[in-house]
Amino acid sequence: MSKKNVDDYLQEGMYGTRLPNESERKMYLGTFRERVAFVLTIGEVMSNKGLAELERQLKQHPKAKILLNGNISYSFLKEEKALADRFSIPHTTVSNQENDTEIGLVLTYPYAVDIDQISLKDIEEKPAPKEKEDEEEKNSNPSKGIVSKLKNFFH
Incomplete structure (x- = not known):
């Protein structure tokens, strides 16, 4: 560690201590990207x-908590809060007028989960794995399609 000089102490006194990944925290309503499981934009x-x-995400992540953007009117957050209450997921409204972010809701953990696709747009674009397997099976042997469906039906 390097020793602090007078300028460092002055900077801390005037502006507060520096937080790591401050821009990331501002964007994700006070948490780190690596802790985020799912986000929705304000729109x-x-x-x-x-x-x-x-x-679906609340069912998948029952130990997470929700951060809501306090710049959104309560009437728009009513449905999200009702869902959180139904699944017993704690939710907090984050009101910080200084930070401007397009994120409206964050489903987050207190520790890193490193989920790649967290936005609604990314999740909707990703094909479901089961559908992909079904398409490959149909394309590989079209005459076997009805027989395999009957086998799957009885299993």
Whole structure:
């Protein structure tokens, strides 16, 4: 560690101590990107576009908590809060007028989870693994399609 000089002490006194990844914290309502499981933008929250996916994510991550952007009116957050209450997920409204972010809702953990696709847009674009396997099976042997469906039906 390097020794602090007078300038460092003056900077801390005037502006406070520096936080690591401060821009990342501002964007994700006070948490780190590596802790985020799912996010919705302000537009998605206000239009209730991601409610079905949010419900699926809450089922998948029962130990997470929700951070809500305090710059969004309560009437737009009502559905999200009701979902969180139904799954007993704690939620907190983060009101920081100084930070401007497009994120409206963050599903987060207190530790790193490193999930790659966290936005609604990324999740909707990703094909489901089961559908991909079904397509490959149909394309590989089209005459076997009906027989394999009957086998799957009886298993």
